[in-house]
Amino acid sequence: DVKVTQSSRYLVKRTGEKVFLECVQDMDHENMFWYRQDPGLGLRLIYFSYDVKMKEKGDIPEGYSVSREKKERFSLILESASTNQTSMYLCASSSGLAAFFGQGTRLTVV
Amino acid sequence: GESVGLHLPTLSVQEGDNSIINCAYSNSASDYFIWYKQESGKGPQFIIDIRSNMDKRQGQRVTVLLNKTVKHLSLQIAATQPGDSAVYFCAENRGGGSYIPTFGRGTSLIVHP
Numbered sequence: 001d002v003k004v005t006q007s008s009r010y011l012v013k014r015t016g017e018k019v020f021l022e023c024v025q026d027m028d029h030e031n032m033f034w035y036r037q038d039p040g041l042g043l044r045l046i047y048f049s050y051d052v053k054m055k056e057k058g059d060i061p062e063g064y065s066v067s068r069e070k071k072e073r074f075s076l077i078l079e080s081a082s083t084n085q086t087s088m089y090l091c092a093s094s095s096g097l098a099a100f101f102g103q104g105t106r107l108t109v110v
Numbered sequence: 111g112e113s114v115g116l117h118l119p120t121l122s123v124q125e126g127d128n129s130i131i132n133c134a135y136s137n138s139a140s141d142y143f144i145w146y147k148q149e150s151g152k153g154p155q156f157i158i159d160i161r162s163n164m165d166k167r168q169g170q171r172v173t174v175l176l177n178k179t180v181k182h183l184s185l186q187i188a189a190t191q192p193g194d195s196a197v198y199f200c201a202e203n204r205g206g207g208s209y210i211p212t213f214g215r216g217t218s219l220i221v222h223p
Contacts, residue, residue, distance in 0.1 A: 004153075031209055042199065042215040043154070050209075058210075090153050096209045098144050099201075101153035 003027070004102040006091050012108045019078040021105050023091030032074035033099060034058075034066065037088040049074055081109045122220045129190045131217045133183040133200035140202040144211065145174060145185045148197045157185070157198075187219075195221045 007022035025032065031050050035043040035058075045058030047066040055066050063085060067075045074093075078085055086109045092099040123129050135143075141162040146154035160167045160174045160183075167174050173186040183200050197218050201211040 033210070035213075040215065043213040045210065045212070048210060092153075092211075094209060094211075097142060097203070098156050098159050099211050100156060101146075104151075104153045 004091055004093055004100055006089075006102040006105050008105050009103065010106050010108075012110060013078075013081050015082060015109055017078075017081045017109075019081050019107065019109075021076040021078075021089055021091075021107070023074045023076070023102055024072050025074075025091075025093035025100075026072065027093065027095070027100070028071065029093035029095050029100075030071075031094045031096065031099075032068065033092040033094075034064075034074065034076045035090045035092065036060070037090055037104070043090065046076065081107075083109050085109050119215070120218045120220065122222065123190050125190060125192060125221055125223050127190050129185075129187040129194070129219060129221075131185045131187075131198050131219065133185075133214055135181050135183060135200075135202050135214075137202060137204060137212075138178075138181065140204060142203040143174070143176060143183055144201045144203075145172075145183075146199045146201060146213075147194075148199065148216070150196075154199060190219075190221050192221045192223055195219055 004025045013019050033048045034046040037043050044060050049055045049068040065077045089105045091102045144159045145157045148154045158169045158174050171188045175184045197216040199213050199216045201213045
């Protein structure tokens with residue numbers, strides 16, 4: 001089975017902090033994604049990557065950056081956390097068809 | 111703009127009934143569709159997929175129907191069980207060789223025992 005692991009289930013950070021969310025997949029997938037999920041808005045794509053060191057902006061990249069130094073790992077970075085970034089963050093990977101998701105990280109910025 | 115959306119935000123059914131969850135899409139170039147189930151506190155879980163060259167695909171207790179003429183997708187769950195209670199999302203890959211899934215807002219399925 002595909003396994004996508006996010007480093008934290010719950011995080012609480014202060015406004016202005018730099019926040020790192022880590023994601024690792026074990027299926028040698030080329031593609032990795034970061035989404036955020038908010039009530040009533042579904043899943044919105046923040047960034048994605050189709051190869052090591054490659055990244056592309058999704059629909060809502062503002063306030064975020066990403067890093068993919070190794071194929072199995074895709075990190076989401078909040079450069080200066082703000083309260084409107086309080087959300088559920090979901091990482092996924094795929095080989096080109098269905099994406100498989102991690103368990104999510106619920107981030108609260110206070 | 112182009113989007114994937116759902117007709118009903120909440121669907122309540124009795125245990126043992128069949129459930130039908132609907133999804134409309136507007137991107138005629140989309141060539142691959144997926145249904146996900148998301149239980150409370152968990153990430154979305156793959157249920158079933160269908161390519162645009164098919165109109166029906168069956169899994170265990172689930173069937174996905176695709177009507178490209180009206181750009182409509184549905185998920186049918188037979189003999190719905192309490193464990194089926196979750197939010198269901200349809201997603202489409204944006205077509206033209208794109209592998210990026212775009213999600214609808216989701217439908218909450220509530221199964222009453």
